[in-house]
Amino acid sequence: MVDANPPAASRPPATDARTRILDAVEVIVQARGVAALTLDAAAREAGVSKGGLLYHFGSKEALLVGLLARLATCIETEFHEDLARQPPGRGRTTRAMLARTFDHPETVSELHQRAAAIFLAAFHHDPALLDPIREVFARIREKLSEDGLRPGHALAVMAACDGFFMSRIFGMYELDGEEQRAFRTALTSLLESGT
Structure with missing residues (x-):
């Protein structure tokens, strides 16, 4: 091994x-x-x-601050790379969120595992250390609000993607390939019904 x-x-x-x-x-x-x-x-x-x-x-806290800042930059950079790959128009940010969650399973799984340990360590040490991550998600949420979808649709997709992330962090459940495809199809349908 x-x-x-x-x-x-x-x-x-x-x-x-x-x-x-x-x-x-x-x-x-x-x-x-x-x-x-x-x-x-x-x-x-x-x-x-x-x-x-x-x-x-x-200090130890400075190490954790540096680690969280680096992770926040990584999350935001990768999200914007996915956003740049989406065609312009309504739902672009929401489509980028779906791409971030489903299109690169190896990268996302590795990022989820890294983020899980770092999030939990930071939260245990001092919840305020997660502020850079919160700021990234606030900026993503702001972009979602400009996505042109009917109220609630983009947020529902974001919440579902975040729930998928949390299920991995806490090892609650893992979706196999078929389940992930069905999950994405359902979220895509929600996105499209909001345009």
Whole structure:
């Protein structure tokens, strides 16, 4: 069985120390939870000195803030990439949300797993740390309100996609391929009936 989180020494080097440190924090939080995150553990996992780590992040909270900011940027960037691939017109943002949820299952599954550990760790440590993520979702929701659909349709699709995400985070249920196709068809039908 291949270790999904190999030690820092066996991973290819990241481009800079800050990225290596955030990658290391993510590995620690995913594997052992926020309680295992210390400055020493992060430095060791990243392959940097403690002084090098402190140059970029002065505290455990700063590590978590950096991790959440990076995840927020990743979520927003990937969403806008999906949005750019959608044809203009009514429902464009809602179609992008469906694409984000269903079109790249491997990427989305990996992002869900990463986000799950980070969201839960941050919420457990300090719920305010999730503010950058909340801001991203507020901007997406604002775009949905400009989507030109009848009231409630875009929000229902967003809530369903978020529910799918939450079901994965908490391991409540997993949809097989056929169920995902049926789920997407139903959401697409809701989108189209709102135009």
